[in-house]
Amino acid sequence: MSKIILKARAKVNLSLDVTGIREDGYHEMRMINHSIELADVLTFYPREQGIVLTSNEHTIPLDERNLVIKVALKLQNQFTIKRGAKIHLEKRIPAQAGLAGGSSDAAAALKGLNTLWQLGLSQSELLKIAVTIGADVPYCLVGGTALVEGIGEKITPIGDLRKMTILVVKPDIDIATPWAFKKLDNSIIKKHPDISALMALLKQDAYHELNEVVGNVFEAVAFADYPEIAAIKKEMLATGALASIMTGSGSTVIGYYADWELAVKMWQQFKEIYPLCFLSKTEESGGENYVE
Structure with a gap:
């Protein structure tokens, strides 16, 4: 095997709620996640020993601070792997944008190294490792559209979203x-998103009601300190988006469009103000990677 190439899809929250804090300090979550076409690309090469990570993005760490390295070292230690790997990370997902780029890279690293080193781990075994790496990593292993609960370890796949154009503005x-979590812990949240209502709406294919039920509990704290984020969401909705939501803890705002031409028009307007602005599409489950 000369190399393995995997796509690491970006993740978006269609709704996100924080339902409590556990005794160990971790927050209990309930959210609907889905994949989008935007993806980093990881290429894995066999190496006799040592782990080497390279990237086109000079601002990201290439040592143990990077989750890809963390995954590689964890697998080596847990399964006494003597062989190494060279990994090249082509970054396309923006950092600190609520799109789970680092977690998706970690999930791809688990899959890629499982194949490269012929570990033979099942998805359930990989999920047990993933939850020790980061809260979003288990979901990123599964991908598609899913209800995610607990600290990220409880994943229930649901039907794929209708194909829509997504406008991403950071x-x-x-x-x-x-x-964001500290601000949330110190705030009184008056309204929590109704995840169950959203799941029922998706099942009914009632997308014209989408914006009435989507929500992100972090919007309350983010909008208070950064009204510019709220203004982006408001503009998307005022100009024809089916729904708009801040994803993750922010600051990226997502707009969902049924009309491609309208989405392009709004992208052209927003990119004049926000350079980090692009179009993508909802992604079906099962299309998250490829192997060579």
Whole structure:
């Protein structure tokens, strides 16, 4: 095997709720996640020993601070792997944008190294390792559209979303997840998203009602400190988006469009203000990677 190439799909929250805090300090979550076509690309090459990570993006760490390296070292230690690997990470998913780029890369690393090193681990075995790496990593292993609960370890796949165009806008605001959780813990949240209502709507294919039920509990704290994020969402809805939501802990805002031409028009408008602005599409489950 000369190389393995995997796509690591970006993740979007169609709805996100925080339902409590466990005794160990971890937050209990309930959310609907889905994959989009935007993806990083990881290429794995066999190496006699040592782990080497390279990337086209000079701003990301290439040592143990990177989840890809963390995954490789964990697998080596857990299964006494003497062989190494060279991994090249082609970054396309923006960092600190609520799109789970790092977690998706980690999930791809679990899959890629499982194949490269011929470990023979099942998906359930990989999921047990994934939950020790990060909260979004188990979902990123599964991909598609899913209800995700607990601390990210409970994943229930649901039917794929209708094919829609997605407008992704990230203002020049970086929100650290620990900051967002701390703000949330110290706030009184008056409205929580109705995840069950959203699941029922999706099952009924009632997409014209989508914006009435989607929600993200982090919007309350993010909008208070960064009204620019709220303004982006408001503009998307005012100009014809089926729904709009801030994904993750922010600051990226997603707009869902049934009309491709309208989505392109809005992308052209937003990109004049926000350079980090692009179009993507909802992604069906099962299309997240390929192997050579």
